[in-house]
Amino acid sequence: xxxxxxxxxxxxxxPRSIAVIGATDNPFKLGYHALAAVTSTGYxxxxxxxxxxxxxxxxxxxxxxxxxxxxxxIDLYVYAVPEVQVLSxxxxxxxxxxxxxxxxxxxxxxxxxxxxxxxEELVRIADSGGMKLIGPNCIGVLNAKDGVNATFAxxxxxxxxxxxxVVSQSGGMGNCILNELxxxxxxxxxxxxxxxxxxxxFADMVEYLAEDPDTAVICLFIEGLDRGxxxxxxxxxxxxxxxxxxxNRGFTESSSRTALSHTGSxxxxxAVYRGAFAQAGLLQVESASEMACLAKALSMGxxxxxxxxxxxxxxxxxxxxxxxxxxxxxxRFPPLRPDIARAIQEFIPRHALADNPLDMFAFAWTDNSxxxxxxxxxxxxxxxxxxxxxxxxxxxxxxxxxxxxYAEIGKKHGKPVFLCLVAPAILSQEMEDAQKAGxxxxxxxxxxxxxxxxxxxxxxxxxx
Amino acid sequence: xxxxxxxxxxxxxxPRSIAVIGATDNPFKLGYHALAAVTSTGYxxxxxxxxxxxxxxxxxxxxxxxxxxxxxxIDLYVYAVPEVQVLSxxxxxxxxxxxxxxxxxxxxxxxxxxxxxxxEELVRIADSGGMKLIGPNCIGVLNAKDGVNATFAxxxxxxxxxxxxVVSQSGGMGNCILNELxxxxxxxxxxxxxxxxxxxxFADMVEYLAEDPDTAVICLFIEGLDRGxxxxxxxxxxxxxxxxxxxNRGFTESSSRTALSHTGSxxxxxAVYRGAFAQAGLLQVESASEMACLAKALSMGxxxxxxxxxxxxxxxxxxxxxxxxxxxxxxRFPPLRPDIARAIQEFIPRHALADNPLDMFAFAWTDNSxxxxxxxxxxxxxxxxxxxxxxxxxxxxxxxxxxxxYAEIGKKHGKPVFLCLVAPAILSQEMEDAQKAGxxxxxxxxxxxxxxxxxxxxxxxxxx
Numbered sequence: 020x021x022x023x024x025x026x027x028x029x030x031x032x033x034p035r036s037i038a039v040i041g042a043t044d045n046p047f048k049l050g051y052h053a054l055a056a057v058t059s060t061g062y063x064x065x066x067x068x069x070x071x072x073x074x075x076x077x078x079x080x081x082x083x084x085x086x087x088x089x090x091x092x093i094d095l096y097v098y099a100v101p102e103v104q105v106l107s108x109x110x111x112x113x114x115x116x117x118x119x120x121x122x123x124x125x126x127x128x129x130x131x132x133x134x135x136x137x138x139e140e141l142v143r144i145a146d147s148g149g150m151k152l153i154g155p156n157c158i159g160v161l162n163a164k165d166g167v168n169a170t171f172a173x174x175x176x177x178x179x180x181x182x183x184x185v186v187s188q189s190g191g192m193g194n195c196i197l198n199e200l201x202x203x204x205x206x207x208x209x210x211x212x213x214x215x216x217x218x219x220x221f222a223d224m225v226e227y228l229a230e231d232p233d234t235a236v237i238c239l240f241i242e243g244l245d246r247g248x249x250x251x252x253x254x255x256x257x258x259x260x261x262x263x264x265x266x267n268r269g270f271t272e273s274s275s276r277t278a279l280s281h282t283g284s285x286x287x288x289x290a291v292y293r294g295a296f297a298q299a300g301l302l303q304v305e306s307a308s309e310m311a312c313l314a315k316a317l318s319m320g321x322x323x324x325x326x327x328x329x330x331x332x333x334x335x336x337x338x339x340x341x342x343x344x345x346x347x348x349x350x351r352f353p354p355l356r357p358d359i360a361r362a363i364q365e366f367i368p369r370h371a372l373a374d375n376p377l378d379m380f381a382f383a384w385t386d387n388s389x390x391x392x393x394x395x396x397x398x399x400x401x402x403x404x405x406x407x408x409x410x411x412x413x414x415x416x417x418x419x420x421x422x423x424x425y426a427e428i429g430k431k432h433g434k435p436v437f438l439c440l441v442a443p444a445i446l447s448q449e450m451e452d453a454q455k456a457g458x459x460x461x462x463x464x465x466x467x468x469x470x471x472x473x474x475x476x477x478x479x480x481x482x483x
Numbered sequence: 484x485x486x487x488x489x490x491x492x493x494x495x496x497x498p499r500s501i502a503v504i505g506a507t508d509n510p511f512k513l514g515y516h517a518l519a520a521v522t523s524t525g526y527x528x529x530x531x532x533x534x535x536x537x538x539x540x541x542x543x544x545x546x547x548x549x550x551x552x553x554x555x556x557i558d559l560y561v562y563a564v565p566e567v568q569v570l571s572x573x574x575x576x577x578x579x580x581x582x583x584x585x586x587x588x589x590x591x592x593x594x595x596x597x598x599x600x601x602x603e604e605l606v607r608i609a610d611s612g613g614m615k616l617i618g619p620n621c622i623g624v625l626n627a628k629d630g631v632n633a634t635f636a637x638x639x640x641x642x643x644x645x646x647x648x649v650v651s652q653s654g655g656m657g658n659c660i661l662n663e664l665x666x667x668x669x670x671x672x673x674x675x676x677x678x679x680x681x682x683x684x685f686a687d688m689v690e691y692l693a694e695d696p697d698t699a700v701i702c703l704f705i706e707g708l709d710r711g712x713x714x715x716x717x718x719x720x721x722x723x724x725x726x727x728x729x730x731n732r733g734f735t736e737s738s739s740r741t742a743l744s745h746t747g748s749x750x751x752x753x754a755v756y757r758g759a760f761a762q763a764g765l766l767q768v769e770s771a772s773e774m775a776c777l778a779k780a781l782s783m784g785x786x787x788x789x790x791x792x793x794x795x796x797x798x799x800x801x802x803x804x805x806x807x808x809x810x811x812x813x814x815r816f817p818p819l820r821p822d823i824a825r826a827i828q829e830f831i832p833r834h835a836l837a838d839n840p841l842d843m844f845a846f847a848w849t850d851n852s853x854x855x856x857x858x859x860x861x862x863x864x865x866x867x868x869x870x871x872x873x874x875x876x877x878x879x880x881x882x883x884x885x886x887x888x889y890a891e892i893g894k895k896h897g898k899p900v901f902l903c904l905v906a907p908a909i910l911s912q913e914m915e916d917a918q919k920a921g922x923x924x925x926x927x928x929x930x931x932x933x934x935x936x937x938x939x940x941x942x943x944x945x946x947x
Contacts (some may be wrong), residue, residue, distance in 0.1 A: 191875050192804065269803045318519065339706055445666060
């Protein structure tokens with residue numbers, strides 16, 4: 020079953036050859052961006068630009084005037100053509116043994132009855148040849164590891180590679196999630212904007228990603244579902260294998276209207292979704308940023324074994340924000356065991372109190388070994404399951420946090436360690452370095468607080 | 484009254500001379516960073532480094548061995564010395580006619596009874612000479628416009644100048660807010676981390692900033708208040724003159740404990756604060772990011788005259804997130820007037836519906852003049868008070884949003900225009916350019932949604 024679903028979608032995610040229908044040298048056309056995207060990643064397979072008006076080459080690649088001229092059995096067809104040409108060119112591709120397709124154009128199910136019939140006809144044609152379609156009305160598919168960028172966004176090639184995969188109905192919202200992942204310095208494995216879901220459903224993609232060896236965390240943006248029961252059944256299966264995070268929007272009047280006109284789903288009521296998703300073991304979040312922050316911790320193996328957190332700082336304010344968010348979400352800050360408190364009291368500054376949260380004042384900013392000694396002691400305590408350090412970066416003009424040593428202490432105790440590295444998002448090098456060392460780092464206290472609450476929910480799900 | 488409070492705090496914010504007590508050439512000491520901060524901005528006044536062990540110069544500046552050697556009447560004393568030296572050096576400064584002081588060290592009121600007595604003595608000494616103290620237990624004061632950086636953080640000199648001012652009890656949380664402002668490309672006027680509030684209270688700073696001609700928006704992070712009634716009375720006065728945004732944390736058990744030990748305030752219950760702040764006309768937010776986003780819109784004059792929003796897009800997902808957040812907050816998306824809908828229907832793509840939200844599909848991405856034509860028509864409608872465009876940036880490899888022309892349309896109709904420019908925070912140049920042109924831009928739909936809801940609350944406050 021696992022290898023079957025992998026093989027079914029291999030031509031989509033790992034195509035040996037890609038045809039770009041509507042490719043052009045004119046940068047004001049979508050077909051220009053589609054071909055530029057395919058070649059943006061150093062893709063190693065064959066690329067076939069197709070345009071009836073083509074000269075010998077398009078963007079320097081040997082061009083073809085029609086699909087009928089193409090070799091048989093091309094894996095993936097990327098359609099950058101207006102909707103009126105979609106049906107006939109999909110039929111031609113099926114006849115030439117095409118295995119998978121990505122269709123950017125709108126004008127199908129989302130536009131009403133006529134569009135719905137058109138989409139049904141499209142599905143009939145594709146199914147007749149076993150061709151899997153992403154879209155219509157989408158921005159396509161990205162497989163970062165294998166250098167497959169079947170979108171019209173060449174900048175997606177810049178995204179760092181990793182093990183977080185994203186499925187979004189909306190291309191725009193998918194983009195929002197990718198951006199947040201980039202800002203959090205989280206690498207991606209696969210990205211799919213599924214749009215109108217002609218013959219590939221959310222559930223298909225979740226099932227695929229649950230088996231995909233390159234994916235460790237699955238992120239979904241859902242505006243609505245056609246066959247909710249089927250999705251929930253298969254998503255529950257996936258969530259048993261890997262964490263599945265869901266960001267769900269479209270509950271209120273205007274937003275439901277947009278969801279309806281755009282991807283042809285009827286957005287259901289919030290409460291129904293929420294209850295069903297929770298039952299299926301999916302992790303629900305409230306924003307793309309929260310999704311990226313949680314995906315980061317999961318990707319780094321940062322699920323604490325319980326809800327007890329030790330937190331240390333040189334500045335109180337951010338800790339107040341973190342603990343305020345955490346305690347509303349059931350995360351606890353256990354008092355230190357007397358022997359551990361005594362040991363910590365010996366090296367912290369005179370006015371500091373060996374407590375949890377532990378405030379070591381500015382002393383710990385200039386002598387940041389205090390963080391290491393405190394964490395090494397606190398993590399011995401049984402009801403403390405992870406450590407958080409709060410540190411305002413000197414941004415190159417002051418001290419930096421000792422991330423490598425902090426990660427070592429976490430490993431020694433077998434407990435995840437987190438860092439709230441207070442810094443602008445645009446100064447993210449130090450955060451990236453900390454993460455490379457194994458510290459789960461965020462640049463704001465609010466992100467840390469929400470991540471800890473979400474991880475606590477996950478440990479609850481696992482233990483239930 | 485206005486000029487009186489300005490004159491009272493002139494030596495703090497616009498000092499003609501600054502002494503740095505504890506200045507040193509040793510980069511592992513706070514006094515190194517304090518002097519480096521003072522000289523980081525190209526400060527034009529006199530600078531006097533003081534250290535009993537000094538050679539002829541410190542960091543290349545003529546050094547003094549004691550405060551008694553300094554000229555009389557120095558405006559601002561920056562204390563980068565341990566708490567045991569604070570009282571005697573403040574006494575010396577008062578005797579030399581010092582007008583204002585910034586004290587970084589902890590070890591006062593926040594540490595218990597003995598510290599409280601120490602702080603009372605400190606206040607007595609300072610008050611005897613009319614010296615205003617920021618701190619103890621703070622990171623100091625920044626006046627971006629006049630190049631005064633009386634903190635120990637030289638990177639603060641990098642912050643862009645503007646008209647948003649920030650007062651925070653906690654230096655760390657103040658830093659968080661400054662970082663968010665930097666990420667939002669909002670310039671700052673003044674920053675004060677008031678710490679233990681020896682003889683300068685929150686209310687003093689709010690009163691000062693309400694009169695300060697360089698400040699248009701006041702941002703406060705509050706962990707607790709000593710004399711709540713006095714604060715509320717004076718904050719209400721300030722809020723009549725300028726928008727005052729409040730971010731308040733410290734309601735739950737652990738966070739109250741931290742607030743208590745760190746700055747000596749007793750954090751009160753959430754409900755009491757919230758009700759009183761709302762009554763005083765203060766705008767409450769839930770995170771530093773939300774504060775920065777609201778401050779940006781206010782700084783750019785973006786308060787719509789009502790709650791009706793027109794929104795247009797080339798991609799539905801982000802609009803679904805925006806409208807979902809907005810409608811929970813009472814922001815409306817009025818249906819288009821029939822004549823305006825007809826006029827828009829003429830130029831939008833065949834399958835698009837002239838509605839609000841208006842989805843123009845990928846056509847509007849390649850031909851982004853559609854955004855301009857649609858906004859120019861929709862903003863004629865009386866119950867539409869602002870326009871929002873959603874655009875996924877091509878990040879240099881695709882189209883850019885026509886921000887200058889969009890801003891012109893807003894000006895023509897006298898209504899603010901917003902842009903959700905979907906992009907990673909680290910790619911912020913296009914957002915910055917849009918803002919310079921006069922478009923209020925954010926990089927995520929969630930930020931746009933929250934900003935519109937907050938602005939709606941403000942227009943409600945103004946009309947009440």
